[in-house]
Amino acid sequence: MSKIHLVCQGATCKCQFGTTTDILKVKTQSKRFINDHEGESKLTATHKDLGQTFEKNTFGSCAKMNNNACKPAIIKWEGYYDKITLKDNGGKPLLENSKATCAVAGSACVEIINHGQITEVSKQNIQNCDEEVIKVINPALSLNIDEIGLLQIPNI
Template sequence: MEKNHYLIQGALCQCKFSEKPQTDELQVKAQSKHFANDLQGKDKPIATDKDIGKTMKKNTFGNCTLQPSSNGNLPCQTVITQWTGFYEKTVLSNGGKILLESSMAGCAIGGPNCIVVKDHGQTPEMAEQIEDSNPEILHEIFPCVDFYDLNNKSLMIEN
């Protein structure tokens, strides 16, 4: 597989036909058993090609340039009809194939591949397991960080 992240709940998408570029968050509704980038396995389900219909948080990308009217462009009403560019080699328990950051979606107005992914939704986070790790090995991997004092506040990253 090429370097491509899985899409998860919260991935940001954008329509090519939006009057002003706006993003909306993908909401995974087609499955609730498989998670990525989520230590607890409850907040970030993996998106699949089965996530069609009204699967965006706001279900709009603003005004749609393909729907002109006498008062300006009509508001977009996002309804995903299909996904392309998904990972073919893995099928999840819902029969869906995993969406990637290179995947694209289509809608009834904009046609195929009019919706692109702007952000896959995954965020890097350090697991708590690092506290049990050998400081010498960690120093080999991260030579600029002193892991001998894991209680040192300067190592903490505030959210």
């Protein structure tokens, strides 16, 4: 992988001792968003997101608990980006290769399998694209950006 992405609310996580995935929920800050034009849902996840910080708060059944219901309690994150500190919670942003230690397993067993960021096409993306490349990818599409920046797709 050439790029390592920052992690945000909505990231998919999995425990090596569990049977299913769960979705990361940021509870330690409410102001710092990434990859979210409207600033509504993609809060930046940090190493301060501890405890029960998942939507369902379970990874299914836990092999460490004789296959009883998993109740993860994150006590530590490792592998976070230490060059930035959020003022709101003093947290360091998580990276997609960060791992969490669960109080039950006692090891860095929780990994991030999808960082949670999504692609949002903006006016700037359209202006920066190469029309010749678009013609090769989809010859039926012609990129015309009008004076107010709206993408116009001609009728075929």
